[in-house]
Amino acid sequence: MSNDFLSLANTGVQKLRPYQAGKPTDELERELGITDIVKLASNENPLGLSESVKLALLKELTELTRYPDANGFYLKQALASKYAVDVNQVTLGNGSNDLLELIARAFVEPTNEVMFAEHAFVVYPLVTQAIGAQAVVVKAKDYGHDLPAMAAAITGNTKLIFIANPNNPTGTFLEQAELKDFLAKVPATVLVVLDEAYFEYAASERRGNAIAWIAEFPNLIVSRTFSKAYGLAGLRVGYSISHPDIADILNRVRQPFNCNALALKAAETILQDEQYLADSVALNNAGMKDLSAFFDANNLEYIPSMGNFITVNVSNPADKKMVDDKTADNKTGDEVYQQLLLEGVIVRPITGYGLPNHLRISIGTEAENQRFKQALTHVLNLQ
């Protein structure tokens, strides 16, 4: 018996496609019957969970019969003090994706436009589609955001603009001056979400402090996460900093217990663990250098990245003349991805981001990067 439930779903949802996550290690283990798999597919922290967090979580286990603090009091306080903002400017989310969705749900009507760049983070089109609003995708420039073009594309219907800095999956980075110029051109009635999921990895002398701009641009919302440099992806916790009135609205829409007790405790703990953060960034910098040098040596073009991943064109080694996207020598990103899987290495194909010749590689430990380099050397017949 077939019921057409899809036609019952609201119009936005009818056209939704599920988010395609990185392939889980367990899944590949089951499929290939192999172990020793390296996953460099989801921009996770290769350092593993901080010892300080492990201890804190063990203590917290006895409290799990209780609901978590619905207001996340201690975590919000810690964040407010770290970033010199008022507690009522902080909103906590079940990962920062939760916040991206909350912001869209709270502010955007189906008749509104939501703007983001070509090759930008896939959650922006997803949340836009889910509420049935109009997506305005502005063509990328050098794989990154073209801010002047975005400013020019603002209309009377524009309600929300998403900007990822650094961007995922391209790793491209916008300088502070460019961003400020852009914000100055955005009407006060248009919200700008600056998604800084990879903030901690970006060069400290260039990443600035966009949170401090909220006083000047109250329509700016900065979102960040504990999933990447802080190594808590599995616990799901992120936050936004905004004007207090925006935070108040988001707090009305969010589920009261959207951050669970372990996530709150872990986030509070890792914020104090400066060594873990420093080690994460150092490991990432070393791995980024290593993989860039490897790509250089093999004439593989990559997009310089400020994140914890690097996106490389595996289809067209620069010294080979390409006839079309697919010849014996020029495999598509999806094909190379499949062949890397057989070598036990999971990376991320990004055809869905309009980059069919590229793969996104999360920076791993030294040993994981080594495995990736060997596997790619084999698959692409490099020297």
Ligand SMILES: *Cc1c(COP(=O)(O)O)cnc(C)c1O
């Ligand atoms: C990983 C990522 C996020 C954060 O995801 P969480 O929900 O916090 O795990 C947000 N934005 C971008 C651009 C990302 O790549």
